[in-house]
Amino acid sequence: MPGMNILVELRLRFHQTLQGLVDDPTDLLDLVVPAQDPRFGDYQANVAMPLAKRLGRPPREVADQIVRNLQVADLCGPPEVAGPGFINLRLRDDWLAEQLQQVSTDQRLGIPAVDDPKTFVLDYSSPNVAKPMHVGHIRSTVIGDSLCRILRFLGHRVISDNHLGDWGTQFGMILYGYKHFRDQQQFAQAPVQELSRLYKLVSQLVEYHQIRRSLPELQEQLAQRIEILDQQQALGPSADAAEQKRAAKRLRGLKNQVVEMRDKVAAAEKKLAAVEESTELNRLAEQHPNIGSAVLEETARLHAGDPENIRLWHAFLPVCREEIQKIYDRLDVRFDYEYGESFYQDRLAEVVDRFRQGGLARISDGAVCVFLDGFQAPMIIQKSDGAYLYATTDLATIDFRMQTFHPDAILYVVDHRQADHFQKLFAAARLVGYDRVDLQHISFGTVLGDDGKPYKTRAGDTVGLEGLLDEAVRRAHAVVAANDDAKPTSPELDDDQRRHIADVVGHAAIKYADLCQNRTSDYKFDYDKMVALEGNTATYMQYSYARTQSIFSKGQIDAEQLRAVDSPLCLQHPTERALGLQVLRLSEAIAEAVLDYRPNILTGYLFDTAKRFSEFYQQCQVLKAESDSLRTSRLRLCDLAGRAIRLGLELLGIQVVEKM
RNA sequence: GCGCCCGUAGCUCAACUGGAUAGAGCAUCGGUCUUCGGAACCGAGGGUUAGGGGUUCGAAUCCCUUCGGGCGUACCA
Numbered sequence: 026m027p028g029m030n031i032l033v034e035l036r037l038r039f040h041q042t043l044q045g046l047v048d049d050p051t052d053l054l055d056l057v058v059p060a061q062d063p064r065f066g067d068y069q070a071n072v073a074m075p076l077a078k079r080l081g082r083p084p085r086e087v088a089d090q091i092v093r094n095l096q097v098a099d100l101c102g103p104p105e106v107a108g109p110g111f112i113n114l115r116l117r118d119d120w121l122a123e124q125l126q127q128v129s130t131d132q133r134l135g136i137p138a139v140d141d142p143k144t145f146v147l148d149y150s151s152p153n154v155a156k157p158m159h160v161g162h163i164r165s166t167v168i169g170d171s172l173c174r175i176l177r178f179l180g181h182r183v184i185s186d187n188h189l190g191d192w193g194t195q196f197g198m199i200l201y202g203y204k205h206f207r208d209q210q211q212f213a214q215a216p217v218q219e220l221s222r223l224y225k226l227v228s229q230l231v232e233y234h235q236i237r238r239s240l241p242e243l244q245e246q247l248a249q250r251i252e253i254l255d256q257q258q259a260l261g262p263s264a265d266a267a268e269q270k271r272a273a274k275r276l277r278g279l280k281n282q283v284v285e286m287r288d289k290v291a292a293a294e295k296k297l298a299a300v301e302e303s304t305e306l307n308r309l310a311e312q313h314p315n316i317g318s319a320v321l322e323e324t325a326r327l328h329a330g331d332p333e334n335i336r337l338w339h340a341f342l343p344v345c346r347e348e349i350q351k352i353y354d355r356l357d358v359r360f361d362y363e364y365g366e367s368f369y370q371d372r373l374a375e376v377v378d379r380f381r382q383g384g385l386a387r388i389s390d391g392a393v394c395v396f397l398d399g400f401q402a403p404m405i406i407q408k409s410d411g412a413y414l415y416a417t418t419d420l421a422t423i424d425f426r427m428q429t430f431h432p433d434a435i436l437y438v439v440d441h442r443q444a445d446h447f448q449k450l451f452a453a454a455r456l457v458g459y460d461r462v463d464l465q466h467i468s469f470g471t472v473l474g475d476d477g478k479p480y481k482t483r484a485g486d487t488v489g490l491e492g493l494l495d496e497a498v499r500r501a502h503a504v505v506a507a508n509d510d511a512k513p514t515s516p517e518l519d520d521d522q523r524r525h526i527a528d529v530v531g532h533a534a535i536k537y538a539d540l541c542q543n544r545t546s547d548y549k550f551d552y553d554k555m556v557a558l559e560g561n562t563a564t565y566m567q568y569s570y571a572r573t574q575s576i577f578s579k580g581q582i583d584a585e586q587l588r589a590v591d592s593p594l595c596l597q598h599p600t601e602r603a604l605g606l607q608v609l610r611l612s613e614a615i616a617e618a619v620l621d622y623r624p625n626i627l628t629g630y631l632f633d634t635a636k637r638f639s640e641f642y643q644q645c646q647v648l649k650a651e652s653d654s655l656r657t658s659r660l661r662l663c664d665l666a667g668r669a670i671r672l673g674l675e676l677l678g679i680q681v682v683e684k685m
Numbered sequence: 686g687c688g689c690c691c692g693u694a695g696c697u698c699a700a701c702u703g704g705a706u707a708g709a710g711c712a713u714c715g716g717u718c719u720u721c722g723g724a725a726c727c728g729a730g731g732g733u734u735a736g737g738g739g740u741u742c743g744a745a746u747c748c749c750u751u752c753g754g755g756c757g758u759a760c761c762a
Contacts, residue, residue, distance in 0.1 A: 032701095058701060071704055074742065084742075108705055109742060153762080193762065366762095392760050401687070401758075408760045415762050444689065445757055470690090471755085508724060542698075545690080547755080549697065559724070560710040561698085568724055575722060617701060629699075632709080639725060648721045685724090 029124075029137060030612040032059065035068055035097070035114065042094045046076065046087075059613070065107065066115035067606065073110035084110030118602060122593035125605050129588045129661055134668055136612040138180030145183045146426050147173050149438035150358070153190035154345040154365070155199050155224055158352055159487040160480050160550065161440070164469045167536045168544055169438040170358045170678045171624045172467070175615060178676055184430050188422065189365030191342060197324030198227040199341060200334055201316065204323075206309070216344045226309075231317045233300045233310050236293045243293065247286045254279045292485075325412070328370065352490055355532060357678060369421040373413040376421045377406055385456050397452045404449040416450060423454050427462065434463035436622065441468040441545070467622050470547035472539075480550045498531030500556045501564075505530065505685060518684065526685050530564055531556070533679045537563030540677050541628035561632045563679055566670055569635035570681045572642065573667030576660070578683075580648045584664050587657065595658040600641035607637045608665045611673060624677060631673045638666045 036054040043050035056071040073088035080087060088110040095104060095112075100120045105113045128135035149169020152158050169185070176183045202223030203212075211219040257276050300306045313319070327334040353359065377393055380386035386395045391409030406417045426435060437447060447466035454464060474480040482488055505526050509516045518526065534555040541561055542548040559565060577584055596602040614630035617623075647663060650656035671681050 055702085056704085058704090061701095061705070065705075069704085074704080078742080111705065190762070195762095390759075394759075403759065405760045410760085412760085414760070416760095418762095441690070442756060443762085446762085448689095468690095477754095504724090511724095512722085546698080547691085551697080554697075554711075557711080557724095562710090565724080568722085572722055572725095579721065613701090621702085625699085626701075629701095629709090636709095640727095642721085643726045646721065650721095684722095 029135065030616060031100075031116070031609060032057070032068070032613045033616075034100070035070075038095060038097050039070060039072065039091075041096065042091055043072065043076075045094060046090070047079065059610075060113065065111070066105070066113040068114040068116075070112040070114070073106075073112060077110065088112055116606065118596050119593065121602065121605055121609065122596050124609055125594045125596075125662075125665060126592065128609065129665055134611060134665070134672060135609065136178075136615060142180045142182060143433040144430060145176055145181055146430055146432045146435040147176075147183060147185045147438070148188050148436065149173075149185070150353075150360075151188040151190065151439070152349060153193065153195050154342065154349060155191075155195035155220070157221055157224075158349060158490040160472050160490060160493060161487065163490060163493075163535065164472065164539050164544070165438045165440070166353075166356060166358055167539045167678065168467070168469060168624060170356070171540055171627075171676065172436065172438070172619075172622055174676045174678060175619055175624070175627070179615065179619065184362065184426075184432070185360045186426070187360040187363045187365075189346075189363055191345075191365035192328070192367040192370060192418075194320065194324050195224065196327060196338060196341070197320040197322075198231070199224050200323040200327065200337055201320045202227040203337060203341075205313070217348045220341060220344060221348075227316065227320065229300065229306070230310055230313060231320060232296060233306075234314065234317055236297055240290070240293050240297070243286070243290055247283070247290055250279065250283050250286060254283055328412070352494070355494055356536070357532075357680070364422070364425070366415075366418050369418050369425065372421040372424065373417045376417055376424065377413070379457060380406060380453075383457065385453075395449075395453050395456070397449055397456075400445075400449055400452070404453055416446070416453075419446075419450050420453060420457075423450075423459060423464075427459060432462060434465065436465050436467050438467045438469070441470060444468055465622075467544070469544040470542075473547050473549050475549065475551070477549070494532060494535060496552060497535050497556065498527050500552055501531035501534060502527030504556055504564075508685075522684070526682050529680050529682050530567060530685065533563035533567060533674075536677065536679055537566075537628065540624040541632075543625050544623060561628065563674070566631050566635050566674060566679075567681055567685060569638055570667055570670045570674070571683060571685045573638070573663045573670070574683045576647055576663050580660070582660060587661055587664060590657060590661065592654075594661055595655055598641075598645050600637070600644050601659070601662060604634075604637040604641045604662055604666055607634050608662075608669045611669050614673070615676070627673055627677060631670060634666065634669055634673070638663075638670075641666075 036057050039057050040050055040054055043053055047053070050072075053072045053076060056075070058069060058071070060066050060069045070091070073091060074084045077084035077087040085106060088106040092104045092106060092112060097104065097114065100116055102115045102117055107113055124135070147169055149172075150162060150166040152162050173183050173185050199220050203220075206223055206226055208219060211222075254276070257272070257279060260272070300310050323334065327338055377386070380395055381393065386393050386406060388394070389403065392405045393407035394403035394405050396403045404416050405414060406420065407413055423435065426432060439447070444466060447464075447468075451464040451466075454462075472480045480488055502523065505518070505523050509518045509523065538550075538555040539548075554560070555562060556564060576582075594601075594605060596605050611630065611634075614627055618626035641662070645659060647656065647659045650659055674681055
């Protein structure tokens with residue numbers, strides 16, 4: 026067997042040993058982990074302490090007993106017991122060298138596929154087709170794509186399905202816009218831009234009228250709050266300390282509310298002004314006072330099968346889709362299926378029927394509701410006007426996926442704000458019998474701007490994804506050009522090469538910045554940091570890879586031939602050993618990343634690998650090594666390091682270049 | 686009001702799900718070097734992990750509580 030997961034192997038050995046001490050040692054095996062500190066060796070087992078408690082014996086004694094029975098001599102030096110009962114393991118250099126040799130001819134770098142392949146449906150990206158994609162879509166797309174690549178690499182069957190929003194109110198908007206505001210010539214020449222303009226125009230007008238209706242009430246509420254606040258402030262301090270504290274808290278809460286509402290009112294007024302200051306917009310707003318309900322009617326007509334709206338929908342969809350495809354092409358993202366919301370339209374009634382017939386739903390306030398244990402609000406699957414909701418579509422989607430793909434798991438890569446929705450959805454799905462499929466919401470945080478608020482332009486609009494990518498590429502180009510110009514001898518890249526490199530580096534920077542963050546946390550969007558050449562960035566990994574490649578071109582060495590060399594590697598220098606071990610641990614990194622669907626584990630691994638390589642390269646001469654055999658060994662190590670980095674990046678959906 | 690998430694170095698973030706002295710990258714300061722790619726490497730300073738209490742051999746991590754933030758909260762997605 027070429028290669029293995031070292032951690033898995035060690036756990037296997039511990040499993041055998043621990044069976045003599047306890048009935049089921051499975052849960053203890055998680056306590057065999059990579060060492061926290063190089064001083065403790067390569068791996069450590071923390072099993073003795075909890076076990077000692079269970080057995081009622083001193084932990085060091087238990088540790089000693091484990092060490093005596095442990096069969097690891099073929100891969101480790103003698104285990105050591107330290108501290109309260111930690112068992113420290115250090116892999117044998119000759120074993121590592123042997124492993125590396127085996128791995129070097131293996132396409133997969135010794136990473137085994139899983140024994141029990143499963144079927145996953147991955148639901149990610151899922152933009153609304155009538156709206157331009159914006160920064161908020163990038164995380165779902167990039168994280169989903171990476172998980173897809175990783176799971177496939179591990180041998181799972183993965184079905185990626187882009188659940189497009191192609192049936193909602195946004196289509197009502199462009200239908201209305203097309204019918205009332207279109208510029209026919211523009212539409213003929215550049216339909217994408219024209220539809221996008223219409224969408225923005227209609228949504229602005231709809232919002233305008235909404236605000237005009239709601240603003241007085243909002244202002245009134247604000248006035249009331251201020252009044253209450255004044256009253257509270259006028260009250261003298263209470264004699265009771267506890268009461269005084271509560272009053273202070275109430276006061277703070279009120280003040281926050283007032284500030285919040287003031288901001289709301291100000292934002293609303295600004296939006297009104299934007300329309301009113303433009304004679305053109307003002308005129309349109311006056312001519313279309315009922316645009317809000319009219320848009321809903323267009324949507325309803327579409328859903329009811331109105332021939333004209335259906336015809337337009339069929340005409341618009343490919344146009345919108347094409348716009349989105351440009352982004353996917355740039356990001357190198359593909360899907361197996363794109364069953365959008367529209368696909369499920371004629372399956373919604375039966376979903377509701379099933380719930381009603383099963384006695385799982387009942388009518389409340391005219392709407393069909395599913396009341397679920399542990400939730401205050403029900404999940405509404407049909408509105409009082411008869412319309413269906415996204416909850417209905419999502420349930421129909423689960424039906425379809427279960428019947429079509431028979432998945433073991435369905436993963437939804439969607440931002441954290443929809444956590445509630447998914448909890449209800451999953452609970453409802455279990456109610457109708459889908460209790461064996463693993464339904465998971467892979468949630469992620471918000472992309473923030475410099476100010477710590479959701480990333481917007483200065484004008485307050487969301488940032489279009491295409492412009493974002495352009496900017497990253499532009500900056501990457503500037504950096505690549507500057508660096509090439511500064512090379513000690515002379516620049517070595519022509520314009521085409523520079524453009525290609527900037528393209529790869531720029532897109533990689535965006536993806537990596539997203540993936541290297543723990544997905545559950547929000548993160549600040551910062552071009553400078555993304556395209557930075559140092560630190561944990563795609564650029565640094567790509568640079569490290571390019572360095573490994575440049576050694577081969579400089580030495581005019583054929584890597585293929587090198588891989589076939591039939592002798593173990595030399596790991597005498599500490600940096601050689603550290604790099605070699607690091608290469609062998611890609612398998613662990615992938616396994617851990619997939620455990621909780623966290624690509625940032627993989628980026629962390631790559632960063633470590635790049636650092637190990639730098640250290641090695643700094644301290645060990647490769648082409649000028651003392652002997653031929655050492656030179657060959659080090660070249661092989663460079664090859665392995667480069668391949669580990671390239672493979673890791675590939676699993677993140679990031680490409681490499683040979684020179685940069 | 687209720688529910689969920691979060692608070693870690695000046696800044697941006699990790700921390701293998703309870704392990705040993707909490708780590709990186711920026712930034713700051715110092716060093717290496719007649720560059721196999723210096724887009725590098727080595728080192729230093731910087732912390733009461735928001736505060737308090739608890740659980741246990743052991744807590745950033747689990748429980749309670751206070752403070753501060755974000756998000757969601759019956760017919761949008």
